[in-house]
Amino acid sequence: EPEVTQTPSHQVTQMGQEVILRCVPISNHLYFYWYRQILGQKVEFLVSFYNNEISEKSEIFDDQFSVERPDGSNFTLKIRSTKLEDSAMYFCASRLGTEIYNEQFFGPGTRLTVL
């Protein structure tokens, strides 16, 4: 069964450093997402991506965040200068289409720890 993969599973970084979180969505899916879950809290939407551009972003997704799909398979989230409050689980998700019956398939997540 096709699945969304994410690397690394756990990333530890120093405050102020740049991190890149990687995702490989399901191959025939067209819509890609990043979500964040601070420990013990709910899953929060960051950004959606379609046709090589951002289609929507939340207020959390400020100038220190960026996304790209560099090679047609990977989908990356970059945090330019990490802060302590960026420590969270980051989930990538993909979706075949935006019809209401299409579920989002989530990757296993990357746990980011900022020291």
Add this chain to the structure above:
Amino acid sequence: AQKITQTQPGMFVQEKEAVTLDCTYDTSDQSYGLFWYKQPSSGEMIFLIYQGSYDEQNATEGRYSLNFQKARKSANLVISASQLGDSAMYFCAIDNYGQNFVFGPGTRLSVLP
């Protein structure tokens, strides 16, 4: 804006019994999808079940079923014959006009032997 409310932060159920996890939603959209996801302690998000706003029948998937009451804007998840492996966080989500999912705060279910 879409909103999901899950009023039960934690629930306990005896193994082999059924349990209902509550979810209410707020939307001005006429056509929407509601989803339930399970998050075990390992952290991954596992899709469980989907209910469309125009579906006349309540969704079922194995031991999972949805008690969908459109007029009350509720989509409660029913797990029958609970198993120890059902212990996890459960999130209700609504499709946000095809853009993203809006999640509720979750319910932590503990199944007791």
